Amino acid sequence: MAMPTIADAVKQAASSLSSHTESPRLDAQLLLGKVLGLSRTSLIARGDEVLGQEAERQLTGLISQRAHGVPLAYLTGSREFWSLPLSVTPDVLVPRPETECLVQQALDLMPGEICSVVDLGTGSGAIALSLASERPGWRVTGVDVSAQALAVAARNARALELSVTWRLGSWLDAVPGERFDLIVANPPYIADSDPALLKLTAEPALALTSGPTGLESLALIIAQAPQHLLAQGWLVLEHGSTQASAVTQLLWQHGFSAVRTFPDLSGKPRITLGLHTTQGTL
Ligand SMILES: C[S@@+](CC[C@H](N)C(=O)[O-])C[C@H]1O[C@@H](n2cnc3c(N)ncnc32)[C@H](O)[C@@H]1O
Incomplete structure (x- = not known):
């Protein structure tokens, strides 16, 4: 079976989150960005690249936690407040x-x-x-x-x-x-x-x-x-x-x-x- 691309993985993750969060696509992008160490812009630009198995495994774990109600900020480790990037x-x-x-x-x-x-x-x-x-x-x-x-x-x-x-x-x-x-x-x-x-x-x-x-x-x-x-x-x-x-x-x-x-x-x-x-x- 063909390995999913970054764009495929975002689509799939967003669909898994659709009934659990108000912003499934954004959450999916931020979580995959966390796994790959990429900004949302880079993620979109590199959408055709194949996602490795380890990254796919990590993303699945994060999506499951998000679907169970863990706040996005705990999974990414950060939250912006007053334009300051804060670790949480x-x-x-x-x-x-x-x-x-x-x-x-x-x-x-x-x-x-x-x-x-x-x-x-x-x-x-x-x-x-x-x-x-x-x-x-x-x-x-x-x-x-x-x-x-x-x-x-x-x-x-x-x-x-x-x-x-x-x-x-x-x-x-x-x-x-x-x-x-x-x-x-x-x-x-x-x-x-x-x-x-x-x-x-x-x-x-x-x-x-x-x-x-x-x-x-x-x-x-x-x-x-x-x-x-x-x-x-x-x-x-x-x-x-x-x-x-x-x-x-x-x-x-x-x-x-x-x-x-x-x-x-x-x-x-x-x-x-x-x-x-x-x-x-x-
Ligand atoms: C609603 S949170 C606010 C956190 C932060 N100020 C914010 O606005 O995001 C309340 C905070 O009060 C702290 N807290 C609870 N009881 C306290 C107490 N008796 N004395 C000092 N801090 C306390 C908690 O540990 C928590 O960090």
Whole structure:
């Protein structure tokens, strides 16, 4: 039997993925590109070349994992966020495009070149690294309770030659005695019993869930934040689309003002921020 060409293999792989992903052809190209070490453009240009047996075997394995719901980014090992190529492993959440809205809000709030910011639950470092890339003068700290996640974030910082201080620990307990102009966080916010979790089994539970209501981590961060913000400092939070009013209430309860919610890319209320006007005692 004739060996398949690269173009045949893409076609076949795309057809196997057609009922499993929204972008079967793109996924097939990216996975074969990973196997052959080729960009999509090169893959298309070399479509007539015969695919070797070993490459075919590796592609079959990757297609099977993709069909079983493993995120594409875990299989290719990378994901672009804020135009930065980030390494991702199953130890970190795959950064979502929606989170770029949080980065944009943070940059809009703080137009100056000097700012101290902490990214709580940094995961792959997506938010911290985006801010560091946009504002080289900022002092950026990234916190995570997962040592494995911080290792991925630190690897990304080295690869991108960006300067971020990484701290291992739980939320603001990881930065005792420190105050910031800006605190940003995309914490876990899915309720333990939410059926949406069934579709997210490949990603770390620590990155997704925080308790029975899903508001537990958000509430903890909001309660801790006044003790770690400078006067006129901002707290910017990503949350679930049904949590905006609960997050707003919590911010008011903890003395925040100028509380506002912004939509994500699909128009859902997903980013809420609040201003801390006075500096309390630690
Ligand atoms: C939703 S993910 C966000 C990852 C990344 N910031 C992003 O937006 O792609 C939440 C992150 O919070 C971390 N996390 C969970 N509990 C934590 C805690 N108590 N203290 C610090 N980080 C925590 C998880 O390990 C995970 O990396």
